[in-house]
Amino acid sequence: AIYLKEFHREANENPLLYSSLDGKPHSLSTDSISLVLKTAANNARKTCSDVPGNVHCHLIRKTKAMDLYKNGVPLPFIMQLLGHESMSTTSGFYAFATLEMMSDAMKKATPSLKNEDKLWKKDEIKKALFSID
Template sequence: MERFIQQYADKAREFCPDIPLHVYPHMLRRTRATNLYQNGVELALVSRILGHAFLDTTRVYAKPSLAMMREAMDSLEAPKTRDEKPLWVGSEEEMAKLCGLR
């Protein structure tokens, strides 16, 4: 199975060079679980989908996205006024690097 997935990843890399050199089945499982969590699926449900007996096993996949972190921080701040300008008007990826998140 691993060799089969690696062959497809090698072919796909021609069109998407961001695909890692080494791709394996658990990487796909881990990525899907993280994406489910980051898209709002409750961790308990992700745990059931993965077949984990304990929620703590699933917490490894619970990495918040930048949007999740921003939403959490915004929920603590006072509402913005209409004429307030954003402090950052750049790339989310660049901001993540500056904050040491990437």
């Protein structure tokens, strides 16, 4: 919201991320956006070790989609938002979220169950799942 207020004061059709050339906005190249993102992630990592080592545009896209899903947005809506043609593409990536959500619901319903680490919560499994393109 702060970025939009500062760089998009008028609700116009400028690219979301742009550079100014001759006083006019121009779209950034994919390489430029990747460099800006990498620089921002490196700076953020200095104060927050949770920032992943290889931040890229697709990671942000998947993270936002996962956040929507975990907050109750139906998978078909996310599929449309991401532009997937097949539900299997979308559901393949978000299947482990369903397992985690089901596990959380089961814990709430039956608090006496052991608090064991689930397979999909292990770092090496998460890393494999998040690296799926």
